[in-house]
Amino acid sequence: MTVLDLALLVVAGFFAGVVGFVTGLASIVSYPALLAVGLPPVAANVTNTVAMVGVGVGALTNSAREVVDTGPRVWWWTLYAALGGAVGAAVLLVAPPDSFEAIVPGFVALAALALLLQPRIRTLAGGRDLPRVFSVAVFVVAVYGGYFGAGAGVVFYALVLICTSEQIWRASILKSYLLGVANLVAAIGFAVFGPVHWGAAAAMAVGAFAGGYCGPPLVRRIPPNLLRVGVALAGFGLAVWLALR
Incomplete structure (x- = not known):
C-alpha cells in the first residue's frame, strides 16, 4: 500500500467520522x-470495523x-452492545460472506422509515420508555x-428515539457510543482471528477519530427535525445502494 493510499484513507476516515456521527452512515x-x-x-469489512472504533472514541472524547x-x-446497554458485537464478529468469521445480504437493505430501510415516523410512533406509545x-x-x-455494520448507526438512532424519551442531540451521542462499543468488541475479535490490514486500519482510524471529535459540535447546530429527516432519507439511499450493489 502506497503513501498516497494511506493519505486517501486518512481523508476518507475523517469524512466517515463526521458522516458517521451526524447520520450513522460512516x-x-x-x-x-x-x-x-x-x-x-472480507479484509475491507474487518479493517473497516477496526478503523471505525476511532469514530466512537473521538465522539466520546468530546461528549463523555x-x-x-x-x-x-x-452500563446495561453497554453490556448488550458488547455481547452483540462479539456475536456479530463470530458470525462474520464462520458464516458464508453473503449470509445476511438479502435482509440487510430491508433492515436499513425499516429503520429509516421508523425515523421518519418517529413522532407518530412515540405518540402511539404514549410517550413511554420501552x-x-x-x-x-x-x-x-x-x-x-x-457482522457488517453499514447502516447500523441509523438503526441505533431510530431505536433510541423510539424506545426512549431522549432528545435527538443525546440520541446522536448514544447511537455513536453503542455502535462504538459493538465495533470495539468486534475489532478485538478481528485483531486475533480476522484478516485485518493494520496499515489501512491505522490510517483510517486517525481520520475517523478527528471526524468523530468534530461531530458533536456540528450536530448541536443542526435543527433536530431536519437532522432526523435527513438521516432517514440518507438511510433510504443506503438501503437502495445495498440492494443494487
Missing part, C-alpha cells in the same frame, strides 16, 4: 475507500459527560454492527 464512506485501495471484501449523565442504565424492547434491540443491532 461505512458508506469508509468501506468503498478500503475497496478502492485494493482490499478484498452526556453518556455518563444517562445514568446506570447506560426499556425491555430497547435492551433486546441493542443486542440484535450490535450483532449486525459486528
